[in-house]
Amino acid sequence: MKRVLILIKGLGRGGAEQLLVSAARHLDRRRFDYEVAYLLPHKDALVAELTTAGLPVSCLGGVGKSWMGRLRTLVKERAIDLIHVHLPYSALGARLSFPRRSGPRIVYTEHGPWDYYRPPTYLGNMLTFFRNDHVFAVSEDVTRSIGYPAGLRFLRMPPVETLHHGVDFQPLDAAESQLDIRSEFELPADTIIVGTVANFRRQKRHDVLLRAVERVRRARPTARFVFVGQGPLEDDARRLAEKLGVGKAVVFAGFRPDVPRLMQAFDIFALSSEWEGLPIALLEAMYCGKPAVVTGVGGIREAIENDKEGIVVPPNDPEALAKGMLRLIDDHELRNRLGERARSRASEFDIRKAVRHMEAVYEELLT
DSSP: OEEEEEEESOOSSSHHHHHHHHHHTTOOTTTEEEEEEESOTTOOTTHHHHHHTTOOEEEOOSSSTHHHHHHHHHHHHHTOOEEEEESHHHHHHHHHHSOTTTSOEEEEEEOSOGGGSOHHHHHHHHHHGGGOSEEEESSHHHHHHOOOOGGGTTSOOOOEEEOOOOBOHHHHHHOOOOTHHHHHTTOOTTSOEEEEEOOSSGGGOHHHHHHHHHHHHHHOTTOEEEEEOOOTTHHHHHHHHHHHTOGGGEEEEEOOTTHHHHHHHOSEEEEOOSSOSOOHHHHHHHHTTOOEEEEOOTTHHHHOOBTTTEEEEOTTOHHHHHHHHHHHHHOHHHHHHHHHHHHHHHTTOBHHHHHHHHHHHHHHHHO
16 A cells, blocks of 8 residues: 655644645545644644544654654655645755655645745745646646746746645534524624634735724624634734724634534625635635625635625725625625525535545556
């Protein structure tokens, strides 16, 4: 049986990391022997879920060159045939740790567009990219961003294909609408709830969403908003909410292990990202039948067509975001129509199909 190592920088609660957990339940253990390794000891929130799913997990012990030596040791001891690596930093180390032709095969998933990487990340990723044996990009937008500058086009370009990694529908199907969410957060039973699920990082632009919330509240004072997530900019968002006078209208729910349950209680989903690969939280909300107001960036445009599965607005435009939310708040029929179409569209993004395709690529590379 061939052995596959899944490698990622950390196992904190983020979109790329959650994909590993979603995929773990559907891996074919009859064909491949899987295990996981990560670098950052303090980012271990998902370790328990992966081990519960039956995957051995190893921590390589932090950034710096020493982890590459531990990776080589792990690969040798476990006789790893293929490394599937996520995110640029861990990919850079994996590519440099082994000879391209005699080492383990390397498959890489690109989660973000190259245009938005910081210069050191962009350069390291780009200059070692030729060492990949196969690349999956999470959206067509990400695929289009991949390319060498004119002076480096002599470098080998590995096969790159778009693979929408998708959603594990099982937890969403199991979640029931829970009206006690309203009592938990002390929200009126008849109010409209606009929810978002996104870690507090600059990419997600919670500041833009909060400025849109201010505009919505002026027009519809009874609307309430639930922000699910955690991250380095959470305190900044809380302070901005107070400054804008919307602190009492916004629930900062923090990390929640029951996101499917919360999503069932949302009336509208909102996402204000400045850039994206393909946000899993959006696909989950769509599968729950929630109409969304989103920015037209990255893979979002591949999941939602404006006025069909949701409302798409320009990024960094609080006024447009607010107008989109107000349209849905005021129009119950529109919410229902877009929500039904959103669920139908999201059902096409099935993590099981993505896993089967990835494993077919593994098989081809290892034959």
